[in-house]
Amino acid sequence: MRTFFCETIPAPGEAAELEKSEFDHLFRTLRAAPGDEVALFDGRGLVAVARVEPRRTLVIQERRREPEPARRLHLYCAVPRRAKFDVLLKQAAELGVWSIRLLHCERSVAQPEGSGRWETLLREGCKQSKNPFLPRILPMVKPSEALEEIRARKIQAFFGAVDAGKASPREEIAGGDFAWLVGPEGGFTPEEEQAFLAAGVRGLNLGPYVLRLETAAVCGLAVLRQRMAGEAER
Structure with a gap:
């Protein structure tokens, strides 16, 4: 069954109204006919x-x-180039990310190139995966501000540790939200990593090779999603 975004879903028996893009896709592209659901x-x-x-x-x-x-x-x-960010947004929605906070790091190069399409891309990811919750994109902050937010909300946070020696041993901590911190293409600076570790953010190594930003983001989210599922089963 195809899924469509509808800003306001009325009660059973009432008619729903779709935005023009969704309406056109349903009736002009897919040629929906009476009786279709x-x-x-x-x-x-x-x-x-x-x-x-x-x-x-x-x-x-x-x-x-x-x-x-x-x-x-x-x-x-951190913000990757436009085309890469487009793909990342869809994949984040597919993985059930609740929020996306943009980071401006010491080595950041790319800047947000406009958010007009972002919600559309997130909707596409939700429609494909049947995720009923649209992720929120939050304004850009520096890593130090992100750490303050993480501490205040008591989130279990992890960052991509390229050096396996900086990865933290797995510690079982029950409850709480999870966060995944991903740096720019050049990675976090040693000072940024040290600040993370001092704040209790744990290093997570995803293998022996250096990953692209968007690859590291998706892989780390998938690993943490699995950890969360494993804790829920215990």
């Missing part, structure tokens, strides 16, 4: 099944609210 989500946990009726009308058949996750995964990330 589609899934809708509003990005805030409300999901529904709607049936296509005559005159290109979508009528809600059923709807429900998905509970917010008890533990959330956050990404703190």
